Amino acid sequence: MRKYIGNRRKRTKKTKKVTYTAAIRDGACFLLTFTVLLITVLSVRTCTRENGATPQPDITLTFNSVYKITVHNHETNTTHVVPLDEYIFHVVAAEMPASYDTEALKAQAVAARTYAFSKSASLFGDNAKQCSPGHFDICTDSSCCQSWKSISQLKERWGKDYNLYAKKVYDAVLSTDGLIITYDNKPINAMYHASSGGRTMNAEDVYGGSPVPYLRSVESPGEESYSGYSDTVKFTHSEAAKLINENFGQRLTKNTVRDSFGVLSTDDNGYVYKVRVGDKRVTGRDIRHAFSLKSSNFTIKMTAKYVIIDVRGYGHGVGMSQSGAAAMAANGSRYDDILTHYYTGIQIKSIGSLL
Numbered sequence: 513m514r515k516y517i518g519n520r521r522k523r524t525k526k527t528k529k530v531t532y533t534a535a536i537r538d539g540a541c542f543l544l545t546f547t548v549l550l551i552t553v554l555s556v557r558t559c560t561r562e563n564g565a566t567p568q569p570d571i572t573l574t575f576n577s578v579y580k581i582t583v584h585n586h587e588t589n590t591t592h593v594v595p596l597d598e599y600i601f602h603v604v605a606a607e608m609p610a611s612y613d614t615e616a617l618k619a620q621a622v623a624a625r626t627y628a629f630s631k632s633a634s635l636f637g638d639n640a641k642q643c644s645p646g647h648f649d650i651c652t653d654s655s656c657c658q659s660w661k662s663i664s665q666l667k668e669r670w671g672k673d674y675n676l677y678a679k680k681v682y683d684a685v686l687s688t689d690g691l692i693i694t695y696d697n698k699p700i701n702a703m704y705h706a707s708s709g710g711r712t713m714n715a716e717d718v719y720g721g722s723p724v725p726y727l728r729s730v731e732s733p734g735e736e737s738y739s740g741y742s743d744t745v746k747f748t749h750s751e752a753a754k755l756i757n758e759n760f761g762q763r764l765t766k767n768t769v770r771d772s773f774g775v776l777s778t779d780d781n782g783y784v785y786k787v788r789v790g791d792k793r794v795t796g797r798d799i800r801h802a803f804s805l806k807s808s809n810f811t812i813k814m815t816a817k818y819v820i821i822d823v824r825g826y827g828h829g830v831g832m833s834q835s836g837a838a839a840m841a842a843n844g845s846r847y848d849d850i851l852t853h854y855y856t857g858i859q860i861k862s863i864g865s866l867l
Contacts, residue, residue, distance in 0.1 A: 568675060570667075570674065570675065570678075571674075571675045571678050571679055571682075573598075573601065573678065573682055575594075575595040575597050575598035575601070576595065577595035577596045577597040577598070577689065577690070579595070579596040579597075579632075579634075579635060579690070579863060580593050580594065580595060580596060580634060581593070581594060581596050581599050581628055581631075581632045581634070581635070581649050581650060582632075582633075582634075582648040582649045582650070583599055583648065583649070583650055583651070583652065583660075584643070584644065584647070584648040584650070584651040584652070585651075585652050585660075586651050586652050586653040586656075587652065591647070591648050596625065596628060596629075596632075596635075597625075597685050597686065597689060599628060599650070599660070600621055600624050600625050600628065600685050601681060601682060601685045602652075602660045602661055602662070602666075603624045603628075603658045603659065603660050604617060604620050604621050604624055604681050604684065604685060605661055605666050605677070605678070605681045606654075606658075606659035606660050606661040607620060607624065607658060607659045607704075607834070608620045608834050609838075610670065610673075610677035610680055610681055611677075612834075612837075612838040612841065613838060613841035613842050614680060614683070614684055614841070615840075615841035615845060615846055615847045615850065616834070616837040616838045616840070616841040616847070616850065617680065617681060617684035618684045618687060618688050618847035619832065619837050619841075619847040619850040619851050620684075620704070620832075620834065620837070621684050621685045621688045622688050622691050622692065622693060622702075622847065622851060622860065623693065623702040623704050623831075623832055623851070624658055624702075625688070625690075625691065625692050626692040626693045626699050626700060626702040627657075627658060627701075627702045628649075628650055628658070629692050629699050629863060630699045630701070630702075631643060631649045631650045631657070632649045632650070633645075633649060634649075635863065635867070636699070643656060643657055666678065688847065690862045690863045690864065691860055691861070691862060691863075692860070692861060692862075692863055692866075693851060693855055693858050693859075693860055694858060694859050694860070694861050694866070695725065695726045695855075695857060695858050695859070697861075697866070698866075699866070700726050700855060700858060701724070701727070702831065702832075702855070703715070703727060703828070703830045703831030703832070704827075704831045704832040704833070704834060704854075705825075705826065705827025705828050705829055705830065705831065705832075705833060705834065706740050706825075706826035706827045706833070706834050706835060707735050707738060707740045707741050707807075707825045707826040707827065707833055707834070707835040707836070708732040708735065708809075708825050708827075708829050708833040708836060709732075709735070709741065709742075709781065709782065709783075709807060709809040709824030709825030709829070710731070710732055710733070710735060710781055710824070710825075711729060711730065711731055711732055711780075711781040712729050712730050712732055712829055712830060712831065712832075712833055712836075712854065713729055713779075713783055713828070713829035713830050714727065714728055714729045714830075715727035715830050715831075717729075717779065717783070717785070718797060718808070718828055718829065718830055719830075725856065725857060726855045726856050726857055726858050727830055727831055727855070727856075728856045729779075729781075730853060730854060730856070732833040732836035732839075732854075733836070733839065734835075734836065734839025734840070734842070734843070735825075735833060735835045735836050735839060737839075738835035738838060738839070739835075740806065740825075740826035740835065741824065741825070741826075741835065742822070742823065742824050743805075743806050743822075743823045743826075744820065744821070744822050744823070745803070745805065745820075745821050745823070746818045746819065746820045746821070747803070747818065747819045747821075748766070748817060748818060748819075749766035749767075749769050749770065749817070749818070749819060750765075750766040751819075752769050752773065752803075752819040753765055753766055753768070753769040755802055755803055756769065756773060756789050756790065756802070758802075759798070759801075759802040760789045760790065760792055760794060760798075760802070761792075762789060762790035762791070762792065763790070764789075764790055769819065770814050772788065772789065772790045773787070773788065773789055773790075773812065773819065774787065774788050774812055775787055775788075775796075775810075775811065775812055776788055776793065778796075781809065782809045782810075782811070782824060783796060783807075783808055783809045783829060784796025784799065784808050784809070784810060787799050787812075795808075796808035796809075796810070797828075803821065805821060805823050806823050806825065806826040806827070807823055807824065807825035807826055807827060807828070807829060808828075808829070809823065809824040809825045809829065810822060810823045810824070831854060831855065832850070832851070832854035832855065833854065836854070837850045837854070840853065848860055
């Protein structure tokens with residue numbers, strides 16, 4: 513009996529030991545789980561503090577413009593009829609940095625709307641210069657019409673600042689709703705570019721033809737602090753000779769390019785009129801495209817090994833300078849002041865007044 517009782521006591525002790533061990537194990541698991549949860553909560557709170565406020569839902573953009581335009585998306589190969597200002601929102605967001613002053617964004621919106629109006633058959637009738645007559649008014653290919661970016665592309669561009677910049681551009685577009693630039697009661701060819709290098713160009717000096725009264729050369733101060741104002745590119749003598757030969761039908765070599773390539777004439781601001789390439793005379797615009805330069809405002813310098821081209825400005829230089837518009841806005845100019853500065857003798861009118 514004692515032996516039985518003794519064995520029973522031993523089993524009881526063993527059971528208690530097992531129960532005690534299990535309790536420790538369960539307690540440890542609970543403690544580990546609690547610790548992991550606590551670390552997770554603290555990590556989330558820390559990330560929230562470091563990254564700012566809790567992410568907000570995307571801003572709602574509503575466009576109720578009575579005017580419509582047919583837009584072809586060249587990336588998706590789809591065509592849609594959309595409110596005019598919805599299209600303008602995507603253009604302004606693509607064409608001008610959203611960090612620019614609001615008045616500059618407004619000026620860009622009016623210029624972009626003017627361009628779009630002149631393309632729209634439903635708005636401008638038989639006088640419209642459609643991108644694809646009978647199919648669509650305008651496309652999203654910047655090499656053909658105006659730059660355009662989708663919402664997903666803008667989110668990628670702006671990141672965490674998407675709501676801030678989307679609201680800023682949206683307000684600029686809607687606050688100028690229906691306004692376009694006119695000359696002699698007709699929409700103008702509202703050309704614009706990133707940076708003029710200090711002074712814009714006369715249209716005929718870039719594209720030839722007769723002078724355009726509202727596309728005259730004007731001063732564009734304050735551009736120096738903006739991206740794209742200046743650039744320097746260099747080519748070996750062999751590289752320069754190859755580009756000249758391919759584009760202008762010459763037979764230059766690395767040994768002859770130094771004495772066969774140079775600027776012949778410029779305007780007062782440095783835009784190049786004529787350049788010598790072998791036995792030919794070509795325009796500064798020709799050289800810009802052949803050498804993929806940012807503008808035709810450049811100088812050419814030869815060294816023992818390289819052809820060095822210093823460039824000022826970005827774009828064709830005609831019409832409104834976007835960085836110049838930003839500089840004017842930063843100094844207190846309104847959007848209409850900016851537009852009347854860059855487009856000589858124009859009036860800003862509502863689309864309804866022309867229909």
